[in-house]
Amino acid sequence: MTGPRDAPVVVVGAGIGGLAAALEIAARGERVLVLERAAAPGGKMRHLAIGDARIDGGPTVFTMRWVFEELFATAGARVEDHLTLQPVEVLARHGWQQGGRLDLFADIKRSAEAIGEFAGPAEARGYLEFCARAKRTYEALEGPFIRGSRPTPMTLVSRAGIGGMGRLLQTAPLSTLWDALGGHFKDVRLRQLFGRYATYVGSSPFLSPATLMLIAHVEQSGVWLVEGGMHRVARAIEGLATSQGVQFRYDAHVAEILTASGRVRGVKLADGEVIEASRVVVNADASAIGTGKFGAGVAKAVDAVPWARRSLSAVTWAMHVRTQGFPLVRHNVFFSSDYPEEFADLTRRARLPATPTVYVCAQDRGDDDRALDAPERLLVLINAPARGDTQPASEAALAAAEQAGFALMRHCGLEVERDPAREIRTTPAGFEALFPATGGALYGQATHGWQASFSRPGARTRLPGLYLCGGSAHPGAGVPMATLSGRHAAAAVLEDRR
Numbered sequence: 407m408t409g410p411r412d413a414p415v416v417v418v419g420a421g422i423g424g425l426a427a428a429l430e431i432a433a434r435g436e437r438v439l440v441l442e443r444a445a446a447p448g449g450k451m452r453h454l455a456i457g458d459a460r461i462d463g464g465p466t467v468f469t470m471r472w473v474f475e476e477l478f479a480t481a482g483a484r485v486e487d488h489l490t491l492q493p494v495e496v497l498a499r500h501g502w503q504q505g506g507r508l509d510l511f512a513d514i515k516r517s518a519e520a521i522g523e524f525a526g527p528a529e530a531r532g533y534l535e536f537c538a539r540a541k542r543t544y545e546a547l548e549g550p551f552i553r554g555s556r557p558t559p560m561t562l563v564s565r566a567g568i569g570g571m572g573r574l575l576q577t578a579p580l581s582t583l584w585d586a587l588g589g590h591f592k593d594v595r596l597r598q599l600f601g602r603y604a605t606y607v608g609s610s611p612f613l614s615p616a617t618l619m620l621i622a623h624v625e626q627s628g629v630w631l632v633e634g635g636m637h638r639v640a641r642a643i644e645g646l647a648t649s650q651g652v653q654f655r656y657d658a659h660v661a662e663i664l665t666a667s668g669r670v671r672g673v674k675l676a677d678g679e680v681i682e683a684s685r686v687v688v689n690a691d692a693s694a695i696g697t698g699k700f701g702a703g704v705a706k707a708v709d710a711v712p713w714a715r716r717s718l719s720a721v722t723w724a725m726h727v728r729t730q731g732f733p734l735v736r737h738n739v740f741f742s743s744d745y746p747e748e749f750a751d752l753t754r755r756a757r758l759p760a761t762p763t764v765y766v767c768a769q770d771r772g773d774d775d776r777a778l779d780a781p782e783r784l785l786v787l788i789n790a791p792a793r794g795d796t797q798p799a800s801e802a803a804l805a806a807a808e809q810a811g812f813a814l815m816r817h818c819g820l821e822v823e824r825d826p827a828r829e830i831r832t833t834p835a836g837f838e839a840l841f842p843a844t845g846g847a848l849y850g851q852a853t854h855g856w857q858a859s860f861s862r863p864g865a866r867t868r869l870p871g872l873y874l875c876g877g878s879a880h881p882g883a884g885v886p887m888a889t890l891s892g893r894h895a896a897a898a899v900l901e902d903r904r
């Protein structure tokens with residue numbers, strides 16, 4: 407066996423963060439081996455098969471195209487040569503228990519008109535002010551936080567400079583997203599609509615800082631449909647990484663990270679095989695290290711996240727079924743009538759909500775909402791607390807939440823012709839089994855309180871040679887952010903190697 411310095415960089419996990427790290431490290435001339443416990447790349451960006459239908463069972467909203475353009479460029483490639491991306495005009499269609507239907511468009515003016523008709527001219531003005539504020543928030547944070555390595559409050563301020571400091575304070579980190587939205591919208595339905603952006607990072611709008619309104623700007627800057635489904639993004643990066651010499655081994659569960667003389671020296675697979683590594687980049691959830699899933703030797707390198715600080719999990723139903731009634735577009739949201747209670751259930755009471763909001767991704771549709779005369783692919787999602795490890799939801803609780811969610815869709819006009827043989831349900835316990843040490847949390851730590859963004863670990867851990875990437879590391883969850891975390895990990899590995 408070769409010594410660790412000559413051994414490859416081992417990446418544990420082929421989620422989007424691991425793929426990005428592997429691609430970039432290999433593109434700079436290092437040997438890279440990716441070990442993935444599943445049979446395919448993508449992690450949460452997985453495909454589920456129901457008969458011949460392939461359904462995206464994870465992320466469905468593709469944003470921040472520039473992140474992928476910059477990643478592909480590191481390997482001298484262009485996104486458009488590997489993926490076919492189609493911009494959407496209708497960002498999402500929304501329905502409410504208490505009545506009303508509203509489309510949000512990529513074109514802000516069109517959205518303002520729709521909001522004016524839906525809730526009156528004052529709300530349309532509030533929306534335009536909100537968009538301007540969300541844009542300022544995003545611009546204040548893109549350089550110092552999103553693109554930069556993990557900051558502390560002090561380094562964030564120094565990166566932003568004096569002018570940027572004022573802009574950072576305007577992001578209102580001390581008020582909650584829900585309260586900030588109250589300054590723009592009187593209509594509670596609009597507060598719900600824009601508050602829902604907190605759930606894009608698995609958080610509650612009642613506990614998240616107003617800063618999260620930047621997600622509204624991200625979506626406003628472009629949402630794309632990926633031909634062949636989101637899983638294609640993972641496959642495209644896997645292909646590109648292979649062309650740069652990265653080796654992939656699937657069905658390879660890393661059971662232990664090995665150390666010698668206070669630094670990483672390799673990994674041991676579940677079947678006992680030992681693989682030497684010069685450095686190890688972990689794309690599994692950071693808590694897997696802190697809870698000892700990679701052995702006692704590395705457990706102190708990263709802190710585990712207690713369940714109360716975990717982001718939300720979900721119950722999802724991938725389906726291939728007929729629908730009628732409500733004219734679905736690609737992204738659809740049906741809001742519960744009592745948002746404060748829904749999030750009190752999800753966070754304080756840590757139980758499935760009695761009145762869940764339901765997201766439906768209709769994957770055979772774009773902006774066109776014509777009735778389909780055939781079964782169609784759906785991903786239906788309700789939020790859930792991430793207690794799949796210690797307090798998995800009972801079948802009765804799951805059945806009650808399911809009943810409430812599908813009743814809400816019916817109430818809003820959507821009939822789903824269900825067929826148990828053509829559905830795959832995933833619960834928080836199911837997500838925990840797929841992504842160990844998360845409890846089913848899909849987005850690492852929750853972004854609750856202004857300090858939360860600073861408590862996520864960065865690319866470097868306390869143990870030399872051990873690095874992190876993925877949604878549980880800086881800059882956070884979501885496909886583009888996890889991709890950026892992979893790039894941060896690659897930068898740290900390459901810098902330390904020098």
Ligand SMILES: Cc1cc2nc3c(=O)[nH]c(=O)nc-3n(C[C@H](O)[C@H](O)[C@H](O)COP(=O)(O)OP(=O)(O)OC[C@H]3O[C@@H](n4cnc5c(N)ncnc54)[C@H](O)[C@@H]3O)c2cc1C
Pocket residue numbers: 418419420421422423424441442443444447448449450451463464465466467468469658659660661689690691694720722787840841842848849875876877878883884885886888889
């Ligand atoms: C239902 C759902 C909907 C979502 N919607 C969106 C959306 O619309 N837009 C968006 O941007 N984001 C969305 N997200 C979030 C997004 O999918 C994630 O933030 C992102 O994909 C996480 O990537 P990651 O790099 O953290 O890796 P992960 O996807 O978490 O992958 C980690 C990989 O590590 C592997 N692994 C773990 N332990 C080991 C081990 N011991 N040995 C070997 N391999 C191991 C796992 O098998 C997995 O493949 C959604 C997620 C889900 C589940």
